[in-house]
Amino acid sequence: MVVPVYFLDVIFRQAEGSSIKIAAQQIKEGILPDLSNPEGTDFFFIKNLDEEAVAQMIVKLRTTSIPAKRGVDPLNDIHVVAPMYKGEAGVTRLNALMQAVMNPKEEGVKYGSTFFKVGDKVMQTRNDYDKDVYNGTVGIAEKINPFDNSLEVDFGNYATVPYTSLELGDLDLAYATTVHKAQGSEYPVVIIPLVHTHGRMWYRKLIYTAVTRAKSMVILIGSENILRSAISNVKDASRNTRLWARLQSIMQATE
Numbered sequence: 001m002v003v004p005v006y007f008l009d010v011i012f013r014q015a016e017g018s019s020i021k022i023a024a025q026q027i028k029e030g031i032l033p034d035l036s037n038p039e040g041t042d043f044f045f046i047k048n049l050d051e052e053a054v055a056q057m058i059v060k061l062r063t064t065s066i067p068a069k070r071g072v073d074p075l076n077d078i079h080v081v082a083p084m085y086k087g088e089a090g091v092t093r094l095n096a097l098m099q100a101v102m103n104p105k106e107e108g109v110k111y112g113s114t115f116f117k118v119g120d121k122v123m124q125t126r127n128d129y130d131k132d133v134y135n136g137t138v139g140i141a142e143k144i145n146p147f148d149n150s151l152e153v154d155f156g157n158y159a160t161v162p163y164t165s166l167e168l169g170d171l172d173l174a175y176a177t178t179v180h181k182a183q184g185s186e187y188p189v190v191i192i193p194l195v196h197t198h199g200r201m202w203y204r205k206l207i208y209t210a211v212t213r214a215k216s217m218v219i220l221i222g223s224e225n226i227l228r229s230a231i232s233n234v235k236d237a238s239r240n241t242r243l244w245a246r247l248q249s250i251m252q253a254t255e
Contacts, residue, residue, distance in 0.1 A: 018216075019034075020043050020212075024212050027204065027211060028204070030234070032231060043218050045219075046222075049223055051197060059094075061191060062098060072188055075102065078188070078189040078191065079189070080175065082178060083202055084201050087198060089195045094175065096173075098176065109168065110149070111171075112169070114168075118144055120141040122140070122173060122174050123139075131161050139154050139156065153171070189214060189216065190210065191218075194226040194227050198226070204230060204231050204234050206235075
């Protein structure tokens with residue numbers, strides 16, 4: 001019995017000759033990409049070792065600089081990915097910083113330390129088969145009811161999805177997400193902080209995934225040493241399954 005095997009090794013998200021595509025291939029091969037920001041590049045590196053400065057720079061790039069220069073929508077066309085929630089340039093704080101600038105409304109509903117407002121970009125964090133909304137799905141908060149601490153989210157389906165006060169824990173802000181949550185998604189512009197607090201979390205496949213979320217522009221901000229370390233860290237991501245044993249049993253049964 002012969003089972004056909006296919007390897008997905010062609011990138012279609014970026015245009016042929018894109019510096020993002022070239023950099024991603026170099027990262028995949030363990031090579032440090034060109035960080036000199038040559039003219040015409042769409043793969044940028046900004047060196048800054050101060051994590052608070054990195055966070056503030058991300059907010060400025062997301063909300064003013066990139067939209068002004070590229071004519072893109074700061075909410076839907078630009079995304080920020082980091083490897084973890086914690087830290088000055090982690091997902092949790094970046095979400096709070098960007099929400100304060102991009103959606104400064106005062107009225108909202110609160111769950112724990114997270115404040116949701118109409119117009120916020122939000123993400124479902126677990127599979128909910130009753131609501132037909134699944135882990136990683138992104139939408140926009142459409143309606144809030146401060147009297148019972150509930151809200152409704154537009155996920156682009158036929159109707160908004162209601163959340164009671166107890167169900168708000170299934171949502172998170174999504175101005176920034178972890179790289180893992182961004183898997184399977186693509187954005188015109190992606191911004192990636194490379195800070196020492198996250199250094200131990202980066203590895204080659206993860207930085208490759210982060211870079212390849214972008215279609216037309218990537219900006220890495222932080223430490224070149226963190227990038228070097230990530231590219232050299234070939235973390236064992238192999239999975240142990242019973243697929244081979246099952247295939248053997250099928251082959252034996254058909255002999």
